[in-house]
Amino acid sequence: MLTESEPMTILVVDDDEGHCELIRRNLRRGGVSNPVVIVHRGDDALDYVYGRNGLQPAARPERLLVLLDINMPGRMNGLDVLREIKSAPATRKIPVIMLTTTDDPREISRCYDLGCSVYVTKPIEAQGFIEAIKRLGLFVSIVSLAPHQADLAA
């Protein structure tokens, strides 16, 4: 079910191309048919969110959902990106789902301290995403079940 306004855009930020592809497939499999934008670096993610460096501004911040990997090489890792997004009033309300390869309790608590909404541990499966998105209360606004998925669910 699509909402009447523009659909939410999902920004996937992960340096590992394989992970990005798996996320994309799993989102589809989970029935999420929203536009998915994939970037591999923290800088690129912020450029996209703020519409810098010639990138079109994203959908309005309130129509954006970010899936953010913690461990990324380069100037900005996932925590830096999260900190930046959560410190700017214009973007503070963007829901951020942190993706990590570890369940290190200290890392988890650091993410929550910085204001992440949900935390998903890789490997990520369709079910994990659906759960995370449900917990964000965004299920209705982003998930549209494809017919064969509905059949499978029945």
Add this chain to the structure above:
Amino acid sequence: MDLDDRNHARYALAQTDPGNEESLFRNVVESAPYAMLLVRQDGTIALVNAEAERLFGYRREELIGEKLEMLVPASLRHGHVALRDGFMAGPLSRPMGAGRDLFGQRKDGSQIPMEVGLRPVVTAEGPSVLAAITDISVRKRADAELRQVNATLAATNHALRRANAEITQKNAEISRKNEEVESFVYIVSHDLRAPLVNLQGFSKELELCCAELETAVARLPLAAAQTQELMAIVRDDIPGTLHFIAASVGKFDRLINALLMLSRTGQQAYRADPLDVRAIAGTTLDMMRRATETAGAHIVLGALPVAWGDATAVGQVFANLIENALKYAHPERPPEIEIDGTVVGGLAQYSVRDNGIGIPRHAQTRLFQVFQRFHPERASGDGIGLAAIKRIVERLGGTIWATDAPNSGSIFRFTLPHHRPEEHPPC
């Protein structure tokens, strides 16, 4: 002798030869507690007392009338004559040899360090000098010993300080190395996980593809033999291959998890609380009741001394050792586990003894290393338990080791601080 006695003696002396001051003088000199010599202007000895005889080893008749220089070490005699003449030319009461060490020579040739006080006196035979001599060899020896002791102390102090500096440096090095290892393990664990997620994820994709392929093949209008051939690939070959990949990935994942766990064990902050270790062991046993009962284990919990440390960590140590005892139980007898403790040299020492299959000889040295498994056929595991336990115990300030139990089985022993750890370790 108190004052009254001394007065009495003087009166006695005076009475022996009343009016004779010479006699009184001789008596005073004689009774002086240090060596005294009366020397004429030309350097001959006119009078000595008993102390002087004792000090120099001459009888007085050997000294009187002789030149004073016979009591001066041979090498100094010549110079001494000039000094003596100089003093006689303008005699003043003074200590002799200011700033120099003075030596006298005994009859037997040995030399004595001494202090000499000089006082000019006038006698019937003309101007003379009264010399009072104190043997300072004891003091000198004590001084020398003191200097020696001081030097030794200073050297020891220096060595201690150097050792201390070395220890501080080594400690800094160790903690830096530890930090390096921790962050290395952490990074490796993260970075190893990333490709693993892909292996896992895309294997899953392949599995899903196979399912779709199977449906598609089933719909194809093919001869039965062809369908069968394709189905064999889709149903058996590919899933079989995927099974092996999944098993390996799963194992890889467990190993990484274990490494991560180990790295966290090194990073966690531990408390330093007074611990009722028997209660901790008891709680641990309660929590493991199901496992121990299933194994039919007989467990004896002895009296355990108290310790200082972190209750959770100590519980983990017991849990791991008990778990090991269950895992490596002997196939022909139910496990018997005996937990005991004692205090040895200010450390609380605990033992967990079992009657299991014991530790193979070749395993002894590598027992506490990471990823060592010595009975892979006996139990599943990551080979990380004992390595983690060793880290915990060492971080709590103890050590852990294992030995064979007398009648097969093994004994694990570990120590913990029995007394409150000092907040500032002595340096």
